[in-house]
Amino acid sequence: MKVILLAKMSKRVLAALIDFVILLALTFIIFFPCGVYNAVLDDEKYNDNVNILMDNYIKTGLYVEINKAVYSISSLANEDNFKSFEDFNEFEVKVQNDETNKEEIITVNFTDSIVRYYLEKRQEANGNDVRYTNYSLDYIKKNILNIASSEEKSTNNIKSLELNEENKYYITGFDEKTSSKVQLTLDLYQNLFTNLESEISNSPINASLLQENNMIIGITLVYLLPISFGLAFIFYFLIPLFSKNGETIGKYIFKIGVISDDGYSLKKYKYLIRFLSFYIVEILGSIATFGGMFLISYVAYVFSKKKKSIHDFISKSVVIDKVNSVWFKSKEDEEIYAESHKDYDPNEQILEN
Numbered sequence: 508m509k510v511i512l513l514a515k516m517s518k519r520v521l522a523a524l525i526d527f528v529i530l531l532a533l534t535f536i537i538f539f540p541c542g543v544y545n546a547v548l549d550d551e552k553y554n555d556n557v558n559i560l561m562d563n564y565i566k567t568g569l570y571v572e573i574n575k576a577v578y579s580i581s582s583l584a585n586e587d588n589f590k591s592f593e594d595f596n597e598f599e600v601k602v603q604n605d606e607t608n609k610e611e612i613i614t615v616n617f618t619d620s621i622v623r624y625y626l627e628k629r630q631e632a633n634g635n636d637v638r639y640t641n642y643s644l645d646y647i648k649k650n651i652l653n654i655a656s657s658e659e660k661s662t663n664n665i666k667s668l669e670l671n672e673e674n675k676y677y678i679t680g681f682d683e684k685t686s687s688k689v690q691l692t693l694d695l696y697q698n699l700f701t702n703l704e705s706e707i708s709n710s711p712i713n714a715s716l717l718q719e720n721n722m723i724i725g726i727t728l729v730y731l732l733p734i735s736f737g738l739a740f741i742f743y744f745l746i747p748l749f750s751k752n753g754e755t756i757g758k759y760i761f762k763i764g765v766i767s768d769d770g771y772s773l774k775k776y777k778y779l780i781r782f783l784s785f786y787i788v789e790i791l792g793s794i795a796t797f798g799g800m801f802l803i804s805y806v807a808y809v810f811s812k813k814k815k816s817i818h819d820f821i822s823k824s825v826v827i828d829k830v831n832s833v834w835f836k837s838k839e840d841e842e843i844y845a846e847s848h849k850d851y852d853p854n855e856q857i858l859e860n
Contacts, residue, residue: 508852509770509835512828513814514763519826522757529756530742534735543734548727556716556723563713568620568627569703571613574605580615581700589693592664592683596675617696622647622668622676624703644668652678653695663695664688736786744782748775752829764829768813772836773824781822788817 538544561577564570570577583600600613622644629642648654648668655661658681666679682688707713747753752764753773765781767773773781792800804817813825827834835841845851 525757785818
């Protein structure tokens with residue numbers, strides 16, 4: 508009597524997870540450490556764009572270069588830097604220099620950086636861009652920093668904007684010591700920097716460079732597809748094809764295998780059908796449908812009598828517990844066995860989940 512004990516879902520999931528992790532690890536090892544990425548990446552163009560972008564960002568005065576990377580001056584600061592109102596005009600940030608392995612101090616002037624950015628944009632516009640033409644010092648005071656005539660009317664505690672002896676713009680506050688008043692000004696500056704950083708990134712020149720670099724990376728990553736397909740072909744077709752019971756590495760570890768849904772060893776050509784349906788329909792299909800195809804396959808597994816996913820239905824296969832199942836290689840083998848065992852009934856089969 509044939510006894511087909513279906514593999515438990517937990518074992519199937521763990522086996523699939525092991526196969527996927529190994530496949531993913533090998534794909535990235537081949538693509539990155541083995542040099543495929545560097546071979547197909549247009550790194551000269553990519554690096555040229557990065558250098559131009561870094562220069563464009565630094566020129567705004569709102570970014571600084573640290574260890575060959577560009578950081579917004581707002582990202583260097585936190586609330587601890589603003590314990591008093593004077594910190595909006597100048598504060599210090601300690602950074603580690605990777606080349607010298609020494610700590611360096613960067614001095615940041617929030618107010619001067621913001622004001623000069625707007626004034627520079629007005630000068631660059633030269634009356635041709637209405638977005639920046641109005642950026643006069645009075646406009647900045649009234650509409651950017653929202654400086655009010657009295658503390659009662661102020662929403663951010665800023666009293667005035669002046670130019671000091673060092674030719675740097677600085678602000679004074681109505682109440683420069685109360686933490687809640689300092690926080691009001693910090694909230695304004697954080698909003699200003701958020702908008703300015705978005706404006707800088709979305710400027711036509713920078714946006715074009717970023718888009719071009721994204722395209723370069725995107726084209727490079729396309730080469731992952733043939734690598735992943737080749738490895739998947741080995742993992743999900745060749746290894747099961749030459750294993751005894753259609754096992755992948757994960758299935759071998761958990762002692763589960765693949766046979767036909769009528770209780771015989773799966774024919775060789777059906778391993779190819781199983782692989783193609785799994786890779787194209789379920790893997791690529793799930794990517795295209797944002798997981799929709801995987802959900803359909805899971806529902807099919809849950810509600811089908813023989814616990815079959817989509818690729819099982821297409822290849823007419825089932826996944827079994829090898830240790831506790833009894834089956835025949837083919838119908839002919841079963842008939843031969845039945846002839847020598849008169850008490851054997853080929854129509855009797857136990858199917859357990």
